[in-house]
Amino acid sequence: MTPSVDRPAVGTGKPTAAVAEAPVPVAEVEDLDVEFRLRRGPLGGTVPLRAVRGIDLAIGERETLGLVGESGSGKSTTGRALLRLIEPTGGRIRLDGQDITALRGEALRGVRRKMQMVFQDPYSSLDPAMVVAESIAEPLDTHLALTRAQRTARLAELMEQVGLSRRHLNRYPYEFSGGQRQRIAIARAVAVHPRLVVCDEAVSALDVSTQNQILNLLEDIQAGSGISYLFIAHDLAVVRHIAHRVAVMYLGEIVETGPTDRLFDRPAHPYTEALLSAVPLPSPRRQRERERIVLTGEVPDAADPPPGCSFHTRCPYVMQRCRVEVPAETPVEGGGTVRCHLRG
């Protein structure tokens, strides 16, 4: 890892700044790169798209790391690469200190148990033709050798943990509301006692009250089992609530990280600042009185990111050197790191 103060704080509910001798993170990516080939152009040729460009992340035990950024910035790709669901083109992925970047077959299956995922639309992760019991038991059967009795007991226990009834086990996904389906997806994800769950827009499709029930459930599970979350979301108010630390992505790069309170109260990167400023506050008076930064311009093409600082085409503070020189990662007072020439 590059020298950085961005180490996860471990064990505490709400981490403060840098932790001097941080223990081994639960999950870690180093200089991660993911490239897709895009079919483009009249001759049917392909162009490379670097969806993730050399990022570092570490998630501590019992920690929730929020990952935010615009659509297409590479959040899901990061989550999927971390879980080894897609092949990175470069970099390292470690789980509990073990390098899992190149694991295959049986060895990969072994570590898969420790990392699970919850998506925005549980329909895509729950087989519509399977009753709930089968869906939840699938990871149990794959990873653990349970007796019939143990399996039944575990299913009942999981249903209770996510606030559903045992009666629901024999029903099909379509018989449930969006919030209930998300509870089932969570039960399935935590069934095999993973170390890390990647939640990719897990509450984005839900109404606020249902969303809050799911967020409270995720917090309860973490308090009980010490699980870690990579929490990908575009709703910044939700991220402020649930995350201990936050990383902000822009065009495949991480432009800022930091403890949640510091990052929201004193954003160091102009993009973070603009992002926070664009969230409308649910109070007409406060919204009226507030200074807002409205960015001009569009998000650049990810296949052809701008040189220098990739935010320079939309940055209100752009300087000449921003157009040519890539800003280095710099520590931020109060915790975390930023990549911006203003802070160099």
Add this chain to the structure above:
Amino acid sequence: MTPASTGAPAPSTAGGAAGGTDPVLVVEDLEVRFATDGGWLTVLDGVSFSVGRGETVGIVGESGSGKTVTSLSVLGLLPPHSSRITRGSVRLDGVELVGMARRKLEAVRGDDISMIFQEPMTSLNPAFKVGDQIAEVVRRHRGGSWRSATARAVEVLDEVGIPDAARRARSFPHEFSGGMRQRVMIAMAMACRPKVIIADEPTTALDVTIQAQVLDLMRTMSREHGTAVVFVTHDLGVVADICDRAVVMYAGQVVEQAVVDDLYHRPRHPYTAALMTAMPQLTGRSGRLATIPGRTPAPGSMPAGCRFHPRCAHAVDRCVDGDADGRVEIRELAGGRSSRCLRVHELTLEGTE
């Protein structure tokens, strides 16, 4: 590129009291039914609201509360065979739209009233250049030559901030980003200078930075041309940002209606208050997140009396009985606001400040 400090509009005087003295759109006692396996079910039950000239009115509520059905009813776009407007009226500048012949309604739509939806790709034809699609709308309603209609298309594309509009008019919808496509939709909706635009979750699919741009654009367009906007959303932040007044829907009914400052500062319906309390705050962590117990009832199984009573923290026995007819009627309150709560005069509810 400059950091622009823009303020949301002050509450407009145009529609202070329930649409003001000169409403351009009046929806009254609208009842809509849908054909389902279980027979005809009522999904909108006596929806009333009005919109003043140039006013932006938000319709807000959880999913399934009837926001989209309301906007489709106003536009006359409900599915013809499986739905019916069984009661009520929609008047646009005094002209009744309910029951209007399809031909005539098609002439009104796009001209006097137009719409913007969440996913512009469903309203834009992928096979035609955007300039031609806008020109087609202009010609249909305003006549004139193809050439002048095309010129008009370029003009409105320029107005909504599409750079190099003359060239971009020749692009196809998929050649635009999500935010730019929504600008194209706004251009199309504004092309004939309608009196009212119905926008159903127009920014829900957009990133916040792009949403802020589109909201600013809608605000500017509405101000400059005096266009009234009905803004449908589930996001209380967006309502606070862009609306003068808001209508809160629950289970197919309007439960509260007020000027936004009043609504947020001092909600008068427990459902509005519960929604506000549940909003996670960008400004900080506040312990455990609030939830509303239970969930929205489905059409066909609406609770007796007050439809919110099984979830309401303030419910008492008489909430189950309702008013004389077993329903709870809207109460008109001072300041041009209203609430569908039996206990409205007994309760003091917390808002967002």
